[in-house]
């Protein structure tokens with residue numbers, strides 16, 4: 509698979525352009541007004557102008573309970589996972605249901621780099637330079653029917669290769685879901701790589717969802733099934749503890765987790781610079797996604 513020839517954020521954004529933007533966003537006026545500064549976006553409007561974490565950081569501090577519950581377990585155990593061949597079953601309310609081979613999918617979508625902020629519900633955060641394609645492209649291949657309102661996702665169930673699935677830490681297979689308009693949003697991607705490499709197994713190889721304005725657990729890994737449905741799908745963390753993990757799970761500094769505040773986050777890596785910082789509404793993607801939730805009570809629908 510070609511990862512090296514992907515169009516990069518830095519190729520499409522004239523440097524002067526994003527430097528100016530950065531200066532505007534970080535300027536003294538904003539600071540004096542005491543406003544929480546949003547991130548600066550590049551010309552594409554998708555990638556943030558922030559320094560990504562290193563591959564070492566991104567691939568060694570993980571949540572992937574199929575390989576254990578400690579942050580270092582996925583990096584230690586995920587080499588056991590066979591990711592080739594790989595196919596995704598697309599079913600439910602689609603015109604062309606069936607098993608879609610990953611190689612075929614990749615011939616029919618456009619891979620691009622997306623540098624996204626990533627915020628886990630546990631309060632740590634990273635910036636990840638994903639390579640992937642918009643989920644709406646995959647859905648177009650299958651042909652979404654007008655009755656569909658939600659998209660449900662499932663991770664591979666293969667306890668022989670996923671030691672965590674031989675325990676009851678979660679209900680398997682891992683499940684997630686999005687409302688159809690969230691799934692169709694151009695920020696919502698299926699990632700297949702990070703930097704110039706295919707996804708490390710511990711990050712959800714060979715294909716994982718990334719929804720940057722929602723808490724990290726919505727970004728389900730190693731996906732084998734995508735189902736279009738008219739009912740809100742069951743999701744793993746919501747099934748475990750609905751009071752703590754809602755279906756929407758939009759990043760929101762004003763809605764505390766029952767056991768901790770979500771007002772601040774701790775960037776991973778960066779040594780002394782990695783001090784606590786304010787968490788932004790919709791993880792900094794408010795301008796792009798707030799309209800999806802017009803009129804919705806964000807506390808009741810957390």
Ligand SMILES: Nc1nc2c(c(=O)[nH]1)N[C@H]1C(S)=C(S)[C@@H](COP(=O)(O)O)O[C@H]1N2
Pocket residue numbers: 566569570571572573574627628629663682710711712723724725726727728729730
């Ligand atoms: N299948 C599966 N997907 C998953 C998880 C998991 O345990 N299993 N953990 C989630 C959580 S809680 C987070 S924060 C992110 C972590 O992604 P990363 O390890 O690539 O940073 O993956 C999400 N996707």
Ligand SMILES: [Mo]
Pocket residue numbers: 571628629630723724725
């Ligand atoms: Mo998470």
